[in-house]
Amino acid sequence: MSRVINNSSIVKPKTAQKVLEIIEKYGYVPSTTARNLSKGSSMNIGFIVPDIDNPFFSKILHGISDRAAFYGYNVFMFGSDENIEREHSILKSLSYDMLKGLLIIPVSNEDKNTASYLRTFESKGIPVVLIDRDINNYHFNGVFSEDEQGSYDAVSLLIDEGFKNIGIISGPTTSKPGSNRLKGYKRALKDAGIPIKDDYIVSGDFKLDKSYDAAKKLLEMPDPPKAIFTSNNLSTLGLLQYINDKHLKIGRDIALIGFDDIDYLNLLNINITVVDRPIYNMGYQAMELLNNSFDKESEDDIIKRILVKSWIIKRGSEKMLIGEK
Amino acid sequence: MSRVINNSSIVKPKTAQKVLEIIEKYGYVPSTTARNLSKGSSMNIGFIVPDIDNPFFSKILHGISDRAAFYGYNVFMFGSDENIEREHSILKSLSYDMLKGLLIIPVSNEDKNTASYLRTFESKGIPVVLIDRDINNYHFNGVFSEDEQGSYDAVSLLIDEGFKNIGIISGPTTSKPGSNRLKGYKRALKDAGIPIKDDYIVSGDFKLDKSYDAAKKLLEMPDPPKAIFTSNNLSTLGLLQYINDKHLKIGRDIALIGFDDIDYLNLLNINITVVDRPIYNMGYQAMELLNNSFDKESEDDIIKRILVKSWIIKRGSEKMLIGEK
DNA sequence: GATCTTAATGAAACCGATTACATTTTAGAG
DNA sequence: CTCTAAAATGTAATCGGTTTCATTAAGATC
Numbered sequence: 001m002s003r004v005i006n007n008s009s010i011v012k013p014k015t016a017q018k019v020l021e022i023i024e025k026y027g028y029v030p031s032t033t034a035r036n037l038s039k040g041s042s043m044n045i046g047f048i049v050p051d052i053d054n055p056f057f058s059k060i061l062h063g064i065s066d067r068a069a070f071y072g073y074n075v076f077m078f079g080s081d082e083n084i085e086r087e088h089s090i091l092k093s094l095s096y097d098m099l100k101g102l103l104i105i106p107v108s109n110e111d112k113n114t115a116s117y118l119r120t121f122e123s124k125g126i127p128v129v130l131i132d133r134d135i136n137n138y139h140f141n142g143v144f145s146e147d148e149q150g151s152y153d154a155v156s157l158l159i160d161e162g163f164k165n166i167g168i169i170s171g172p173t174t175s176k177p178g179s180n181r182l183k184g185y186k187r188a189l190k191d192a193g194i195p196i197k198d199d200y201i202v203s204g205d206f207k208l209d210k211s212y213d214a215a216k217k218l219l220e221m222p223d224p225p226k227a228i229f230t231s232n233n234l235s236t237l238g239l240l241q242y243i244n245d246k247h248l249k250i251g252r253d254i255a256l257i258g259f260d261d262i263d264y265l266n267l268l269n270i271n272i273t274v275v276d277r278p279i280y281n282m283g284y285q286a287m288e289l290l291n292n293s294f295d296k297e298s299e300d301d302i303i304k305r306i307l308v309k310s311w312i313i314k315r316g317s318e319k320m321l322i323g324e325k
Numbered sequence: 326m327s328r329v330i331n332n333s334s335i336v337k338p339k340t341a342q343k344v345l346e347i348i349e350k351y352g353y354v355p356s357t358t359a360r361n362l363s364k365g366s367s368m369n370i371g372f373i374v375p376d377i378d379n380p381f382f383s384k385i386l387h388g389i390s391d392r393a394a395f396y397g398y399n400v401f402m403f404g405s406d407e408n409i410e411r412e413h414s415i416l417k418s419l420s421y422d423m424l425k426g427l428l429i430i431p432v433s434n435e436d437k438n439t440a441s442y443l444r445t446f447e448s449k450g451i452p453v454v455l456i457d458r459d460i461n462n463y464h465f466n467g468v469f470s471e472d473e474q475g476s477y478d479a480v481s482l483l484i485d486e487g488f489k490n491i492g493i494i495s496g497p498t499t500s501k502p503g504s505n506r507l508k509g510y511k512r513a514l515k516d517a518g519i520p521i522k523d524d525y526i527v528s529g530d531f532k533l534d535k536s537y538d539a540a541k542k543l544l545e546m547p548d549p550p551k552a553i554f555t556s557n558n559l560s561t562l563g564l565l566q567y568i569n570d571k572h573l574k575i576g577r578d579i580a581l582i583g584f585d586d587i588d589y590l591n592l593l594n595i596n597i598t599v600v601d602r603p604i605y606n607m608g609y610q611a612m613e614l615l616n617n618s619f620d621k622e623s624e625d626d627i628i629k630r631i632l633v634k635s636w637i638i639k640r641g642s643e644k645m646l647i648g649e650k
Numbered sequence: 651g652a653t654c655t656t657a658a659t660g661a662a663a664c665c666g667a668t669t670a671c672a673t674t675t676t677a678g679a680g
Numbered sequence: 681c682t683c684t685a686a687a688a689t690g691t692a693a694t695c696g697g698t699t700t701c702a703t704t705a706a707g708a709t710c
Contacts, residue, residue: 031695031697033695035698037696038697
């Protein structure tokens with residue numbers, strides 16, 4: 001009987017005991033589906049992630065998953081593969097009554113379709129929390145990090161070290177982190193009175209192959225930059241690959257600061273300076289924020305946005321570079 | 326009306342049209358929960374993974390996720406963190422009527438509790454497919470790879486190169502791949518007539534820190550091995566970390582073959598020989614196998630097990646070693 | 651011990667789909 | 681133009697819980 005299981009209503013201890021015995025005897029297992037139907041809600045959280053293989057997203061998922069387990073939520077995982085159409089088709093296929101909340105790292109910051117799908121979820125009472133990537137002009141709840149400031153600090157550090165010819169492998173400007181990190185780069189140069197050279201801005205797509213091409217483009221130009229800021233972990237790896245292919249040496253031929261740390265590099269004694277941030281915690285906080293959005297209808301008009309700090313881990317790669325910068 | 330949506334029963338085109346118009350007009354969205362309840366089944370697949378952060382598992386998840394999306398299944402992700410209690414609690418919390426199938430990379434190969442949970446799922450009509458890690462004596466459906474043969478080949482390769490003092494950082498022998506890869510190591514030595522030295526067998530736990538300790542233990546003994554076989558990707562990284570910390574050089578001070586390739590190493594020109602296998606495809610095939618298990622009640626008594634091949638990618642690290650081996 | 655209030659339990663409606671069954675419409679044969 | 685079989689549609693039961701409402705049991709008061 002429902003009342004016994006959900007020990008909510010008032011039940012006599014004796015009858016409760018009796019019911020529990022029968023439950024035990026017949027091995028009764030309550031149906032979650034039936035419960036969901038009659039309650040009109042579930043314990044399922046959706047999570048849409050652009051690139052399952054990228055360790056950055058794995059860490060976020062880990063944070064989400066841990067906190068979700070704490071609350072007893074189940075997490076649906078969907079991979080959009082950085083593909084806007086696939087993202088749409090996932091959003092279209094998600095049925096409203098199956099989800100209690102939705103976490104998403106959207107592909108684009110300017111896609112009206114995704115935004116309106118998300119608004120629909122909200123209007124059906126399913127809170128939405130963005131992670132890492134904002135969507136322009138929509139003011140969704142979300143957990144973000146100091147993208148512009150982080151890259152500003154990074155590039156400023158290069159400038160402090162004496163570098164003037166600083167290139168950037170940027171992310172797609174259709175993503176908020178991509179455009180904000182580029183902004184930070186530009187602002188740092190501007191504040192230092194260094195003219196911005198368009199040739200030094202090469203756009204990648206946050207993935208490895210294109211970043212490799214970008215690195216090639218940057219370093220094979222007549223007057224190549226002496227230092228490069230890479231906009232995410234895979235951009236850094238793309239650049240590193242190029243550097244290795246050409247047998248260049250970090251700190252001698254080229255200086256480098258990357259956005260986001262790469263665990264495995266450190267233990268290989270490849271010590272590059274990076275902008276770091278609490279990635280696992282971003283997922284954790286996103287789940288926390290989502291959980292806070294439940295059952296408080298009164299706060300419906302409050303937009304909750306969390307901004308996590310970023311900081312620089314100096315590993316000195318840029319210091320070694322000598323000669324003209 | 327149900328018949329129109331599921332265009333199953335015979336409906337007159339004209340009435341279908343009418344119904345669709347009304348659906349359109351009122352913005353009707355069918356309830357998945359209600360459907361699941363009345364149909365007695367859902368489109369949800371559970372996936373229990375030991376370590377979300379390990380790229381090996383990310384790739385498997387990617388394969389699963391892609392194939393699941395193809396069939397229209399949703400994938401629930403749960404992280405057991407290599408913790409048997411957490412695995413149990415996940416299995417306990419999963420309700421039978423929410424899942425259509427279950428994929429799991431179990432923590433242990435000899436845990437009766439997990440096994441009996443899984444059997445219960447099967448008995449409730451929820452097919453189970455193991456991935457990568459078998460459970461002793463239970464003969465579950467699953468997708469596995471040639472663990473013993475792979476490590477046999479790897480160690481044999483070292484022997485062919487002239488090495489005699491070969492150590493191993495093994496995985497936990499409570500996991501099938503861990504014990505099988507150790508078996509392969511031993512068999513290779515035995516077949517070559519090289520006596521097995523217990524000191525050369527140090528057990529890790531497939532994670533980084535303990536593998537680092539294992540590497541330390543191996544290489545700081547009075548008569549250290551000249552070549553080491555590492556049982557998984559993180560073991561390899563643990564060893565590499567130690568090697569780097571001590572400023573040793575692969576190919577000069579120590580030879581190394583690892584089980585499982587590590588993408589990022591190659592692009593950093595850290596070229597180590599590894600046993601490779603189709604990881605993404607293992608996830609893909611597992612989802613495929615699971616899908617095949619649905620709705621064929623007649624085949625209930627057939628155990629479906631897929632064994633994927635492994636192969637060696639020679640990158641020549643071991644060839645460089647000179648002097649006494 | 652009769653009466654009233656409150657606690658505990660039982661019964662029935664409901665959530666929103668599917669589906670078996672009953673009923674009506676259509677079509678083809680005589 | 682019937683009559684009958686088949687096709688189409690309408691109706692109601694069902695899935696397995698939750699929750700409201702009605703009913704009965706228990707406890708308190710005088």
